[in-house]
Amino acid sequence: MxxxxxxxxxxxxxxPILTYLFGIIAWSSMKQALALNYLLKNQCELYNAALQERIGLYKWNKQPLSFFDQCKTLTHLKEVRPEVLNNGVTVCRGTLQRLDRSFKSFYKRCQKGQTPGFPRFKSLNRWKSVEYKDITGWKLKEAESRIRLLGIGDVKVKLTRPIKGTPKTITLKKINEKKWYISIVCTNIEKNxxxxxxxxxxxxxxxxxxxxxxxxxxxxxxRFLRKSEDKLALHQQSLERKKRGSNRRGKSRELVSGTHRKISNQRxxxxxxxxxxxxxxxxxxxxxxxxxxxxxxxxxxxxxxxxxxxxxxxxxxxxxxxxxxxxxxxxxxxxxxxxxxxxxxxxxxxxxxxxxxxxxxxxxxxxxxxxxxxxxxxxxxxxxxxxxxxxxxxxxxxxxxxxxxxxxxxxxx
Ligand SMILES: [Zn+2]
Structure with missing residues (x-):
């Protein structure tokens, strides 16, 4: 009892039932590769600026800023930083939402009596993905194996399996200089x-x-994860010994993230x-x-x-x-x-x-x-x-x- x-x-x-689809993105020109990297850089800046805005306003008059408040200020970017809006407002909203999520989980953990870390400013090393939270700013052309991204153009996509249901949101993730992933969330899927x-x-x-x-x-x-875990611990120790900003540290970091990736794929x-x-x-x-x-x-x-x-x-x-x-x-x-x-x-x-x-x-x-x-x-x-x-x-x-x-x-x- x-x-x-x-x-x-x-x-x-x-x-609702959602499925996750993964694919690999390949660009057809150097111009596209640069544009993708530029998108990442701009969104990283936006994230940091939005975080700064939240901190500043709170210090100034103890006013918390919400996600919606920050979305409104996006329109002002047109005058000061138009290049951030080049890829559409959807991806910017996705970035602001991400900041909002980290603040929400920060408050949630505070309420639980834990001691979480305050949301951090991100360096480009720690900023690897952008999110499109609705269906604007991108268009998937499954038959042509292409995705059209606003401000970038038609990019090649190799999907792991055919699309089921309606694609709803996408996330672009940079793995390294040569590899980008796309994940697509679909909804309205028939029951099986x-x-x-x-x-x-x-x-x-x-x-x-x-x-x-x-x-x-x-x-x-x-159990097979054990082996990778040991390797990960070794790589991590070696990373900590390397000088900040050095080339060797960069290589070491690549090893650590590669091992993390392997573990998460196996899992x-x-x-x-x-x-x-x-x-x-x-x-x-x-x-x-x-x-x-x-x-x-x-x-x-x-x-x-x-x-x-x-x-x-x-x-x-x-x-x-x-x-x-x-x-x-x-x-x-x-x-x-x-x-x-x-x-x-x-x-x-x-x-x-x-x-x-x-x-x-x-x-x-x-x-x-x-x-x-x-x-x-x-x-x-x-x-x-x-x-x-x-x-x-x-x-x-x-x-x-x-x-x-x-x-x-x-x-x-
Ligand atoms: Zn018994």
Whole structure:
């Protein structure tokens, strides 16, 4: 019963179905390449100016500036800096929105009692992408594999897969001097409902690069990330030793960002495959609500073998693991919605302490990170698998409540 009181349905999976498409951009002339770089530089300047404006006004008369206030001032740019508006007002709004987002998350974290860093001025080294938040300023010509960008012209695009639905927003991202990516968000996509399977599953998202399923399966896919993580730590240390502004530092930074890119590609690939498999095979998928999980769990004691550099590594591992699980849930959410499956997030409280066999709850049940041994009935199991079973149970109970309330409401009408 304890378990039930703290459960809730996660917010994931609500909202319109969106898909993300990726592609590679190639310019057909040096002029286009320069124009793309110029667009990036202008937007970086705009971001910094807008940040300065917010700080200045607040210091001057304690007035906060909103996103809409700043959008209004965009029209004045026509007289002072017309080149910033060359690529249209949409991309400028995207930049201001990005600043607004970083302020919002800053305030949100302040309210939670955390100590976040104040939004920073960006150097071009840290400014790699621009966003078009509506359908003006660009036009996708799928048949010709081109995208027309205002102020730049027709740029070649190689899409990873054909477009489904209506393209809504785009983001252009510079990877390095030779490579740019485009990502397109589409909406109004037709549902692709899958036939019922009659199967249900609970999943426990481990900290040690593994996922445990309530049917007893352990998925150890993320272990390969370990290798890249070690490499990343090495590159990062070497970067810190290099002199600021030097050529060698630039090269080192390229290595670090390359490793980051590799890790995120591997992770995305893994999460796409895992989420696809789960959604294809199960009607009901229950997972832990990560928002609650992170509040209750400290990063300490979650690493399998604490050894050298455990402090730096635990920070790195934790941020990577968190990001990875969030991504997996996001992928599952949109795939589940598309296939008409049910995805439920439950409070992970007590799920590691309850015996899934006899329901006895005790801290003593879980002696080590890996083993679960029930003090009452002697049930012995892998701790994560036991947790996954409890998670499934909590999800079933929650779904039962929901179905009941629907049938009561329906009956009274
Ligand atoms: Zn038991």
């Amino acid at each position: 304890k378990l039930l009181q703290h459960t809730r349905i996660s917010r994931l999976g609500i909202g 409902t899958l036939p019922r399977t009659g199967n249900e599953i609970g999943i426990d998202l481990g900290v040690i690069n593994q996922v445990a399923l309530s049917n007893g399966q352990l998925v150890e896919g993320q 995305r690939d893994f999460n796409h495959k895992l989420s696809r498999e789960l959604v294809n095979n199960f009607d009901l998928i229950v997972h832990e609500d990560l928002n609650i999980k992170n509040m209750s769990k400290s990063s300490k004691g979650t690493i399998e073998n604490p050894g050298k550099q455990v402090k730096q590594k635990s920070g790195l591992n934790k941020s990577i693991t968190d990001a990875a699980w969030n991504q997996l849930l996001q992928f599952m959410a949109y795939k589940a919605k598309d296939a008409d499956r049910t995805l439920i997030g439950v409070n992970p409280r007590y799920t590691s302490q309850i015996c899934s066999h006899c329901k006895h709850v005790s801290k003593e049940n879980r002696k080590t990170q890996e083993k679960f041994l029930c003090r009452q009935c002697g049930y012995l199991e892998n701790a994560d698998k036991n947790a996954a079973r409890n998670i499934l149970e909590a999800g079933r109970a929650l779904q039962g409540e929901k179905d009941l309330s629907i049938s009561i409401c329906g009956g009274s009408k």
